[in-house]
Amino acid sequence: MTGIVLAAAIGTLFALGTFLLLRRDLIRVVWGLAIISQAANVYLLAMGGIAPATAESVPILAGHGEHVPETADPLVQALVLTAIVIGFGMTAFALVLSYRVYEEHDTLDVTELGESE
Amino acid sequence: MTATPAGTASTLVIAPMLVVLVAAAGTLLLGRHPRARTAVSLAGGAGYAIAVAAIDWYIVLGPDAPGIATYQVGDLPAPFGITLVADGLSAFMLTMVAILGIASLVFSTRHLPGGEGRSYYFPLFHFLALGVTGAFLTGDLFNLFVWFEVMLMASYVFVAYSGGPQHTRAAFWYVTLNLLASAVFLLGVGGIYATTGTLNMADLAQRLAEPAAYGLEPVPVVGLLGLLLSVFAIKAGLVPFQFWIPTAYRAAPPQITALLAGATKKVGIYAIIRLSFTIFAGAEVAVDLPLPLVDVAITGDSPLPFVGAALFVMAAGSILLGGIGAVGRDSMEGVFAYSSIGQVGFIAIPVAIATTAAGPELRTFAIIAALVYALNHTLAKGLLFLAVGTVRSATGTSRFADLGGLAKRSPPLALAVFVGSLALVGIPPLSGFFGKFLVFDAAARAGSGPVLVLLLVGSLLTIAYATRLWNRSFWGARTDAVEAATVDPVQVAILVGLAVAIIAVGVGFEPVYEFAETAAEAALDTEGYVDAVDPQTASELAGSNGGGH
Numbered sequence: 001m002t003g004i005v006l007a008a009a010i011g012t013l014f015a016l017g018t019f020l021l022l023r024r025d026l027i028r029v030v031w032g033l034a035i036i037s038q039a040a041n042v043y044l045l046a047m048g049g050i051a052p053a054t055a056e057s058v059p060i061l062a063g064h065g066e067h068v069p070e071t072a073d074p075l076v077q078a079l080v081l082t083a084i085v086i087g088f089g090m091t092a093f094a095l096v097l098s099y100r101v102y103e104e105h106d107t108l109d110v111t112e113l114g115e116s117e
Numbered sequence: 118m119t120a121t122p123a124g125t126a127s128t129l130v131i132a133p134m135l136v137v138l139v140a141a142a143g144t145l146l147l148g149r150h151p152r153a154r155t156a157v158s159l160a161g162g163a164g165y166a167i168a169v170a171a172i173d174w175y176i177v178l179g180p181d182a183p184g185i186a187t188y189q190v191g192d193l194p195a196p197f198g199i200t201l202v203a204d205g206l207s208a209f210m211l212t213m214v215a216i217l218g219i220a221s222l223v224f225s226t227r228h229l230p231g232g233e234g235r236s237y238y239f240p241l242f243h244f245l246a247l248g249v250t251g252a253f254l255t256g257d258l259f260n261l262f263v264w265f266e267v268m269l270m271a272s273y274v275f276v277a278y279s280g281g282p283q284h285t286r287a288a289f290w291y292v293t294l295n296l297l298a299s300a301v302f303l304l305g306v307g308g309i310y311a312t313t314g315t316l317n318m319a320d321l322a323q324r325l326a327e328p329a330a331y332g333l334e335p336v337p338v339v340g341l342l343g344l345l346l347s348v349f350a351i352k353a354g355l356v357p358f359q360f361w362i363p364t365a366y367r368a369a370p371p372q373i374t375a376l377l378a379g380a381t382k383k384v385g386i387y388a389i390i391r392l393s394f395t396i397f398a399g400a401e402v403a404v405d406l407p408l409p410l411v412d413v414a415i416t417g418d419s420p421l422p423f424v425g426a427a428l429f430v431m432a433a434g435s436i437l438l439g440g441i442g443a444v445g446r447d448s449m450e451g452v453f454a455y456s457s458i459g460q461v462g463f464i465a466i467p468v469a470i471a472t473t474a475a476g477p478e479l480r481t482f483a484i485i486a487a488l489v490y491a492l493n494h495t496l497a498k499g500l501l502f503l504a505v506g507t508v509r510s511a512t513g514t515s516r517f518a519d520l521g522g523l524a525k526r527s528p529p530l531a532l533a534v535f536v537g538s539l540a541l542v543g544i545p546p547l548s549g550f551f552g553k554f555l556v557f558d559a560a561a562r563a564g565s566g567p568v569l570v571l572l573l574v575g576s577l578l579t580i581a582y583a584t585r586l587w588n589r590s591f592w593g594a595r596t597d598a599v600e601a602a603t604v605d606p607v608q609v610a611i612l613v614g615l616a617v618a619i620i621a622v623g624v625g626f627e628p629v630y631e632f633a634e635t636a637a638e639a640a641l642d643t644e645g646y647v648d649a650v651d652p653q654t655a656s657e658l659a660g661s662n663g664g665g666h
Contacts, residue, residue, distance in 0.1 A: 021297075026289070033296045040300040040307075047307035076310065079259055083303055086266050090299075093270075094292050097277060101289050104282040113286055 006046045013039035026098045026108040033094060037087040041080050048073030126176055130188040130203040132168040133211065133250050136161060141243035148236030155226045158239040162222040165246065169208075169215040177208040177635060185639065185649040187256065196317030196652040200256035204646065205639030206395075206488075207253045209632060210387050213492055214253075216618065217379040217499040218246055220611050221372045224503055227607045228510050230278065230370035237274075245271035245376060252384045256650055258309065258316040261388065262302050265352070268381055269295050275373045276365050287368035294361050298351045305344035312337045318396050319650035322643050325400035335402050339420045342397055346389065346424060353385030355465055356434030359458045363442075366454035371506030374450065378457045378502060379495040386464055386491055390484065393424045393472060394640045425472030428465050433571055435462030440578025444585065449505045449515040452586050453498065456541065459575060460494045463552075466568060467559045477641065479562055484637035486555035489629070493552035496622065497540040500615040504534045507609060508590070511602040517586075522595030527604040531591050533612035538583040540619045543576065548622035551630075 013035055020032030102108050140161020147154040176186045185204040189195060203211075222242065229238055248268025255261050273295075277288030310316055313324050313333055328335040351358040366374045397420050404423050406415040415422050439459025446452045464487050471483035507530060508523065509515045524531035536547065543553030553576065560568040622629050639645070 021293075029293060033293060036300050037296060037303075040303040044303055044307040047311035049311065076307070079306075079310075082259075082263060086263070086299075089270070090266075090292070090296055093273065094289075094296065097273075097285065097289055097292060100277070100280070101285045104280075104285050 003046075006042070010039055010043050010046065013042065024110045026101060026110060026113075027095075029110065030091065030094045030098055034087070034091045037083075037090070041083050041087065044083060045076055045080050048076030126183060126186040127188050129168070129172050129175060130186050130201045130254060131190075132171065133165055134201075134247060134254065136164040136168050137243050137247040137250060140164070141240050141247060144239040144243060145237075148240075154236070154239055158222060158243070159226060161243060162219050165250075166215045166219055169211045172203050173208050173212055173632075176203050177205050177639075178632065184635075185645060187649050187651075194653045195256070195650045196315050196320035199260050200317060200319070200650050201254045202256035202319075202646070202650060203254055204642075204649075205632075205635040206387070206391065206637075209488055209492075209636035210253045210383060211250065212632075213383065213495045214246070214249055214380045217375065217495050220499060220503065220615055221375050224372045224375075224506060224608060224611050227605055227611075228372075228506065230372070231280075235278075238278075241271045241274055242373075245275070245373075245381075249380045249384055253387060256318045258306050258318060258321070262299070262306055265302065265384070266299065268384065269299075272369075272373075272377060272381060275369045275377075277368070278370055278373070279368065283364075284368040287364040291361050291365045294351065298348045301344055302348045305341050305348065308337060308341040308344070312341065315652075317650070317652055318391075319647045320652035322396045322399060323647050323652060325397065325402075326643070328401050335400055338397070338400060339402055339404055339423055342392065342420050342424065343427070345392060346427060349385045349388040349392075350431055351385070353382050353389070353461050353465070354435075354458055355385075355428075355431040355461055356438050356458070357431070359435060359438065362458055363451065363454045366457070366502075367448075367450050371450065371502050371509060374454075374505075375499040375502035378453075379499040382457070382461060383491055383495060386461070386468070386487070389424075389428070389465075390468060390487070390640050393421060393468075394480075394484070395643055395646050397421070397424075398641070399643050421472040425469045428469035428472065429568075432462040432465035432469055435459060435465065436571060436575035437462075437578075440575050440582070443582040444578060446582075447517050449508065449517070449520075449586065449590060450502070452582055453501050453505065456579070456582060457494075457498055459578065460490075460498065460541070463556055463572070463575060464490050464494065466572065467556050470559050470563045470565070470568070474563065479559070481634070481637045481641060482555075482562065483559040484640055485630070485633045486552075486559040488633040488636050489548075489555050490552035492622065492629070492633070493540060493548040493619075496548060496615060496619050497537045500533060500537040500612055500619070501541075503608070503615070504530065504537065504612055507604065507612060510608070511604045512598040514598050517589035519596055519598045520590040521593040522591070522599050524591040526595065526599050526602060527609065529609050529613055530604055533609070533616040534591065535587070536616040536619055537612075538587060540623075542579050542583050546620070546623040548619045548626075548629075550623060551626050 017032045017036035017039055020028045020035060023029060105113055140157060143157040144154050147157055176182055177184060188201040190199040229235060245268060248264050248271060251264035252261055252268060255264055273288060273292050276291050277284055313321055315321055315324060324331045324333060325335055354362045369377060400419050402420055404415060404417045404420060415426050436459050439455050439462060443452045443455035446455060467483040467486040471480045474480040474483055505515050540547040540549035543549040557572055560572060
């Protein structure tokens with residue numbers, strides 16, 4: 001069940017991101033990029049799989065011994081943290097850049113930008 | 118080889134990265150003091166060259182060299198920590214980057230684009246070099262992604278550096294494309310982790326060679342490798358991912374464009390070679406992909422035939438589109454940007470030949486051809502883009518309409534550009550001759566007639582655009598801009614230095630060929646790579662720690 005929900009969520013995010021990426025407004029394009037990179041992050045997280053937790057696979061459970069039904073692979077979580085930080089930085093950069101584009105061209109319309117060469 | 122080979126060779130692996138990182142931090146701190154900043158920057162460049170030379174000698178080429186050395190970051194054994202690996206292939210690539218990097222760095226100290234106030238130029242320069250170096254040295258797939266991002270982040274700023282309308286616009290396209298590529302890279306990495314349970318390249322190679330022993334179902338790896346290949350093709354600028362190159366190369370300062378063409382492009386090529394041959398060549402996957410439209414079936418027992426088919430198509434497209442595009446441009450950097458698309462095609466053709474090669478001999482030879490061609494492209498295109506910088510800072514323009522008669526105005530500059538252009542065309546005894554010769558020879562040995570014709574057409578196009586560039590800017594009547602030009606002697610000296618390097622590689626080709634041969638053998642030596650990295654299993658690790666904690 002978790003798998004289906006995750007797959008549907010990832011699919012929806014990619015679809016939404018692609019839709020926004022194809023808009024004419026530059027800010028929407030940036031949003032599209034942000035959503036696509038978040039979709040990739042969720043995908044990465046899902047790739048760790050979800051398995052019953054044991055004291056061997058999750059160190060923090062070793063000292064407690066209480067039953068925890070399911071947990072995810074901690075490695076992909078570490079990877080995703082790195083990817084989120086990079087994605088955050090890039091989104092901020094893309095937003096600043098789109099403001100500079102607006103300053104230089106007085107427009108945020110992708111078609112008008114394409115014609116301004 | 119022990120699990121954590123201590124000592125000099127191991128420490129050397131991380132040395133170039135540390136040197137650039139220190140230089141980047143130092144120049145960042147000294148941003149307000151131009152002289153100290155320049156001094157630290159140059160010292161960093163010199164230190165980098167020394168570190169790379171030390172890797173070349175003590176790890177790869179020297180008499181007692183082990184051929185390969187690893188550095189386990191934080192002393193965490195592979196595959197649990199991040200592994201850095203220096204072998205022949207990495208060393209060859211690093212050497213190319215070091216030569217061009219020094220030239221571009223010294224050039225930048227003579228002519229800082231945008232004026233002395235741009236205190237962030239040198240830190241970014243070093244961060245760009247750091248990303249490239251890390252990508253060449255890492256032995257971990259996710260870490261490769263991180264170094265790509267470091268490299269890209271610096272290059273984004275450089276594309277937008279001049280801040281005009283066309284620069285910000287080019288930067289926005291460049292950022293958009295590469296952010297998408299990064300997401301695709303993450304998809305590939307995540308998929309490979311889910312399929313194989315590891316991201317350490319050596320561990321990956323080991324597991325894919327015996328999927329049954331590790332209980333893996335490796336078939337998805339072919340498609341995932343395709344995803345990664347498209348990301349690397351974007352970095353290398355192969356057709357159909359070439360469209361960002363002309364705008365981005367025109368927007369960035371010329372001395373950075375030299376690095377983008379000479380170094381970051383090669384990262385894409387390196388990643389294709391490293392992943393296809395060292396990691397995925399031994400994968401036990403039955404590939405059977407019928408293509409009814411063109412009546413060809415791609416079959417084999419590793420993902421390589423699939424990679425090869427894709428690379429052939431992309432390389433052929435690049436050679437034709439790059440060559441034809443370059444003939445019609447109206448500025449120097451426009452010609453060189455399109456030329457660089459075509460030249461990467463010339464590098465990708467032998468790589469594609471290697472993937473489909475019948476025997477190990479032809480495979481090694483084809484990779485040697487690709488590496489020698491890559492070296493020639495780095496030197497020649499680096500020289501030519503720096504020459505664009507010289508022409509621009511002397512005359513204020515690089516458009517053919519405003520240029521003419523440069524040859525008489527500055528004979529040394531003309532001579533250097535002449536050597537660079539001839540190296541692109543492939544005239545003996547320059548480095549380009551051997552590059553072209555080896556690529557043609559590899560195609561002939563593979564017995565592929567259509568590829569030979571394609572290479573011939575590509576070479577003719579190269580002659581056409583090189584001649585046109587020469588006629589339009591260096592011969593003919595002097596224009597006002599050329600008349601008023603003041604050519605900086607140090608900039609010209611750097612160009613002449615690179616021209617001498619191109620001639621030296623051609624005249625003393627024997628050692629260069631041997632280095633390329635060592636690099637090609639390292640690229641194909643999966644077993645040696647796995648042995649050196651020595652990925653442990655959890656039970657082995659527990660044993661060596663005396664039963665764990």
